[in-house]
Amino acid sequence: MVDWQTTCARSGKIGAMLSQFDWSATPLGRPADWADSFRDTLGFILKINHPMLIWWGADFVQFYNNAFDRMAEPFLRDVGFGVPAGRLWRGFCEVIDADMRWVMSGKGSVQRDRQFVRTKVDDREVERCWSYTLSPVEDENGICGVLLVCRDDTSDHVATLALKSRDTELARIQYVGKYGSLEVDLTSGFRNERSPEYLAIHGLPPAERYETHENWVRRIHENDRHRTEHTFIKAVQGDSKGYSIQYRIVRPSDGKIRWIFANTQIERDNSGRAMRLIGVHSDITDHVSHQTVEQARLAETLDLLRCAVILTDARGHLIRLNRAAEDLLDRKSAVRVRHNIVRASCSTADRALGAALRLAAEAGASAQSLLVKLSHDEDLPMFAHILPIGGVCSESLPEASAVLAIFIQESDLIRDAVGLLASAYRLSPAEARLLSNILGGRNLPEAATELRVSTDTVKTQLKAIFRKTGVNRQSELIMLASRLSAPVLGERISPGTFMGG
Template sequence: MSDSGDLLESCLSHGGDMGAAMRKFDWSKTRLGAPECWPEPLRIFVRVLLNTNHPMLVWWGPDLVQFYNDAFSEIAAGVLKKPALGTSGRSYWRDLWAVIGPDVEHVMSGRGGVWREHQLMPTDVAGSQQQYWTYSFSPIEERGVVQGVLVICRDETQEYRATLALLAREAELARVQQIGKIGGLEVNLTAGFRNRRSPEYLAIHGLPPEAATETHDDWVKRIHPEDRRRAEGTFLNAVNGNVAGYSIQYRIIRPCDGETRWILAKTEIERDENGKAIRLVGAHADVTDQVLAEQALRRSEEKYKKLAQELSQSFEELRATQDRLIQAEKLASLGQLTAGIAHEIKNPLNFVNNFARLSIDRIAELAALLDEVPSTSKAAGDINRLTTVIQKNLAKINQHGKRADSIVNNMLLHSRSGSGDHRSVEINCLLDETLNLAFHGARAQQPGFSVKVVRELDGQAGKVELYPQEISRVFLNLIANGFYAATHRRTDSSKPEFEPILTVKTVNLGDAVEVRIRDNGEGISPLIRDKIFDPFFTTKPAGEGTGLGLSISHDVVVKQHGGTINVETAPGDFCEFIVRLPRGKFE
């Protein structure tokens, strides 16, 4: 046997702090005695634990005398309350013996080694957290008899806690996936689209567990026929393109029950350095309830939108009817008031006009008599001058009296507006009759009247519900104005070849009819265009217009019939009035 120095050099050499501690330790005071008395197996295992970085502990003999290395000291810092080297393991680990004692006795009795994973190691050290160890108890034999235990351990506290947290997170995620009906998938794009499906994916698609590695064709067959080409095309285009992923919504028919479900798929594609797709990961969510709810909501929105449109249309029709009723009442009231005022004015106006004419005749007689009196005196000159002034004044009185009489007559005519029935009328026939009446009336009043009339009547114009008498007055007024404008331009024109033309046109607009009356007169100046529908506004000379025609026409078309009347004009070229009448019935 080697001497003590050689022994220490061979079995207690190296080992860091614990090696130094063993070399200084007085082993003679233990039952083992000095190191030179130690059995060969003990010396071997002590040398092993001092020369390894694995946490190791050796219990030797009946007292389980303890040997351990620096690595064990580090991981056992939370459970080593005092120096343990050379002490009895059974006494030292009294607080833990209920945990480890049975395993130690199992090994020492020759029944083999023990392996424990994630074993909780209680600690009483202040501020220390509980530790989880994975360790093995292995027998150390001498001549076939177990003399000690080799403990190789590993502190897995952090890993174990991380594992527990991961498991908890996975459980939470699985629960969320179940609640949210979300499943995961992975496709290996380098080996023929090899698939791997999560349990939640299988549940969503109605597949058995063995379908976790189904083929690409299996997935395609499960897609609803109407969505199949689009869904597979999106997948292939993404894989063969350069996108980082895609999102798509489509239907499947579940094999387990034949039910159609809506799937929302979101994917990411991993690519190599050349941009080739190598892996696809994604999540499938069952969004059937949301899609059906959205479809129901859209149907409801469309239903109520249509109802709102119908109500709005009904409201507009009701308001238009109300406006027409109000207008009719206003016209009736205005007619009564106008008639009363006109009749009251008519009588004194007749006296003014009659006496004006008589006075003109008397002045003419007086002038004739004065011609017979010698005009050499100053008085005779004054009389002639005053007579001339009186004649001019009477002429103005007569001129304006005629205009006032025309206004009164139009007021009386206006007071009868709203009379007559309202019925369905062929608009072309009504317009043709009105045009003939206006043309022959103009020829009778104006010798030499000559205006070319062009008719462009749409054969599809058809019938319109209206008050024929009132609309006829509107057309008569517009045609008469056109005749006047065209004739007046010919009179003032320096071009003898100028030909006055009036064009009357109808256009079928489906639910309405458009009537256009166009003359090639001088048109209307932009300065007065906005005033032409104002009451008593006229562009004609005094005595030739009352300024009520267009105002009354506007009320008849817009307020009584719910239509529109507009004007298009180019000064020096033309003027065109556009009357649009709704075809439908109204009250």
């Protein structure tokens, strides 16, 4: 068994206090006279780096370890060690005093969470929050002491109170400002949680606090549904840190159409994977301007077009996509969006596209339309038809302004142009077949091989096509075909074309 002096020497500050204390003046007497059971219990708690305290004997003489000393020092100071604790704890916490007597009377252990301990320190009222358990310590004669194992939860309690206060204030702000919040857990699917204010804005009952993603989509106005859900999904799947959007809902509570403005942030892990989306929704119906209504009409009109339409700012940053453009990008074809900038997949075409965008932006409304071939030479052609437009404010990015429109024509639209040209200019079947090969990216020798005629024959047919259509070069013929399949006619688009006059 370890002797008393060794125990003291190994026990830091508390060990020094044990060895220097005048125990002969206490009911316990000198340490040499202490019971072995008490020595063993005291030696045990002195080794533990967790706040522990013992009340020993009928007078509840108090001992504790270094961890408890650090935790309780502002309360007990040096007066709490080796003294009867009854009156001491009645001054600090009557509940602990009563619990201690309960255990000593043989009625069992006690556990309490976040019990307040109040006292004065330097003439200041100090309040701490402790969680503790009290257990009896027994020897051959029965209960001889009480062991307290304690934890200071003051910081956690203060943080909880602050959080509750913050939540209360946030709820008040949402109520007054008519804002609603939502949180979407993206780690496994889309698990939503919506605030009461959000539910009120969207006309939902309290039971819809955890509304499914599918129910949210169904509530969106049918003309805004695809665009809104696509914006959400692409933001989550990409590298976006958030997005803003305006869209209409049909409110379930009364069937009314309401305009919603949503502003979101997306939290990602170190690998860039989306973990959580936090959003704020507001009902802006009473503040919707004529311009916003016209923007919605623009979106609906663009979504009806077969041709992919991309609106960008002067630097090529994406402002708006129509549905055909969204589908085109989803297929990862000859064009893509990277870091919110429209790019061509082919490096040569990407340089040409960037140059054409810069040229169109610099020239402004006076610029002629520009044509960029996006696909590889061996592919069926895909063209980007770039046109400058007047500033069109985007409802999904209110602070941005679209100044360029990119119309992307896929091969099926070019094929439609063959029929249109053949009908409009009365081309013969042989001339129409040659036109199809030229628009398909073949040169004259390749077209002759494909059509199983001589090169001289295709040259003669091409001259006939030039004569009938009024053009002089193959590039002009391709431009003519692209115009026929584009959603607008003419060299430029004015703001009035988009905004209904």
